[in-house]
Amino acid sequence: MSRLTSVRGSNNRGDRDRGSVEVNPWRVGVIFTVLVLVSAGFVWKLVDLQLSPDDDLLNNVGSYLREEKIDASRGNVVDRQGRLLAFSVPRPSIVGDPRGIAHSENPVDVDDIVAELATVLGTDPGVMATRLRSDKSFVYLERQVEPEVGEAVAALGLPGIWIMTEQYREHPNGSCSALSVVGRVDTEQVGISGLEKKYDEQLEGSPGRALRQTQLGGAVQIPDGYHVVEPHTPGEELRLSIDRNIQYEAEQLLARALRETEGTTAIAIVSNPLTGEIYAMASALRDEETGEVECSNANLGAVWTYEPGSTMKGITFAGVFDNGAWGVDEIVEVPATVYVARESDVESHAYHDYRLAHGTTVENLPSTILGHSSNTGTVLLAQELGADALQQTFENFGFGQLTGLAFPGESPGILDELDSHSLLLSNTAIGQSIAVTPLQLIQAYNTLANGGVSIAPKLVLDREPDGSAANPAHTETRVVSPQSAQAVMEMLRGVVSSGTGRRAALPGFLVAGKTGTAWQPCGDVSGYLCSEEDEEEERHYTASFVGIVENDRGPVLSAIVVIDDPQGENYTGGAVAAPVFAELAGYSVRQLHLAPFGEQTVAAQRIRSDPAVAPLALEPQESQESVQ
The missing domain is CATH 3.90.1310.10 (Penicillin-binding protein 2a (Domain 2))
Structure with a gap:
């Protein structure tokens, strides 16, 4: 027994050390890594089931979050x-x-x-x-x-x-x-x-x-x-500044004009000449094969360019007077034909005043030249002004550049250096060899109505989210003197009262405006002079009228009407575009409660125009409000 006791008693520290478990760090690391990977696998599977669920499993076991x-x-x-x-x-x-x-x-x-x-x-x-x-x-x-x-x-x-x-x-x-x-x-x-x-x-x-x-x-x-x-x-x-009823009326009038004239394109803009707010901006197209008329998908008033013809003469005259090239009351010797020399070995180009008999000359005031839209008289005054000054005038009025509207896809038009070709000065003075948008032209006439101060056009009345102006208009810029602007406005009133724009007159109001009948290039012919056999078939005109409506308060409304490629004998701006202007302006002043001369208010209720709900190619119908 003492032997057994002796053995048990010998269980000292060495014996205890030999009986303990030794921990291997590498083995622990492996086990920990395996556990982490297994857990990550479970987590990934759960995420995968949510993002890319197994269809069979979902059908059997339930739903998921999306x-x-x-x-x-x-x-x-x-x-x-x-x-x-x-x-x-x-x-x-x-x-x-x-x-x-x-x-x-x-x-x-x-x-x-x-x-x-x-x-x-x-x-x-x-x-x-x-x-x-x-x-x-x-x-x-x-x-x-x-x-x-x-x-x-x-x-x-x-x-x-x-x-x-x-x-x-x-x-x-x-x-x-x-x-x-x-x-x-x-x-x-x-x-x-x-x-x-x-x-x-x-x-x-x-x-x-x-x-x-x-x-x-x-x-x-x-x-x-x-x-x-x-x-x-x-x-x-x-x-928007748009008035839906005026917009609808403009579209209906343009559609009717295209059907009656068999033109291809018609555009109208109605605005406030003193604020630049646009009340209507309409454009319509006519399919030449089917005759169907529909509203354009593009805002042609801002993106479509054309040679404006005689509507540019008002701007030319503003430059002539403002630069002192000719006086308002100075007589001009106006010949039936003016010849402008071209490059050597090329025949001079002839500009005609078809009112006058061949070889004759008359004495006219500038107001008569503008009132009867004389090409020869305008060319002579432009030559007195000179290429540099006319170039600067056109640029100051905003041609060849974008307006302050900044409409998507807006065109700046085309304004070449007027001294780069012998005919450019004369051509651009009468509205040829220059391309403008209807928006640019009405803005230029608004400048004249506003006493020579340019106001950017405006389509949006609200403000941007940051509080800035929705249409950051350019600082009001003086383009010509008040005297020059007023002189041209007086002459433009004469255009309507006794000149080419008589059909744009509006009872109870003064209208100052200008007609335009622009030549477009003839078919495949380079330039504007068609051969005699192609003259009747190939001649392409663009008829237009741009004008300002005035009452006791002064200018209260402006509008432009452009009809491209009208057919038949009546193709001029005075015959085709001016009557549409009169109807559209007449409707607009009543819709906006603008009183005629001598009246402080408009007694009639706001004119009602039902919104367009059908294609414009319906049978022609009379406008709800027309000016006789």
């Missing part, structure tokens, strides 16, 4: 009276889940689904079949359809096909009523033209975010399974 964007309602575009020109509404879009269809417990043939959809959708069946056979869980089949189409698709009850709601841009007055000015958006509600593009950031707002707990196919599995994480912010309203 983040959805909440589209912001795009801001409305309204006219100066707050009437809608463009707004957004929810529209159904038809979408599909190709993976869900392929892995369905009860497989359905894609061709059968497409056959059913083809009875209500306009998308090509082959395109739908291709999309539904793709390896995706979401495809568009047709976007932003009419509500009744969405209801018809939902009634089919097709597996893997469902309806989602998107924003759609509505234009309550159809393809007209300033749509070319307002512009368009794409299917994602992004502005792609016009003011929708220019003010896209202001109009679009900010989208929100939401979580939706769904099962395959988009069906909500759990009550209250939709949670808004971040609400959307609607876009801001954009208020």
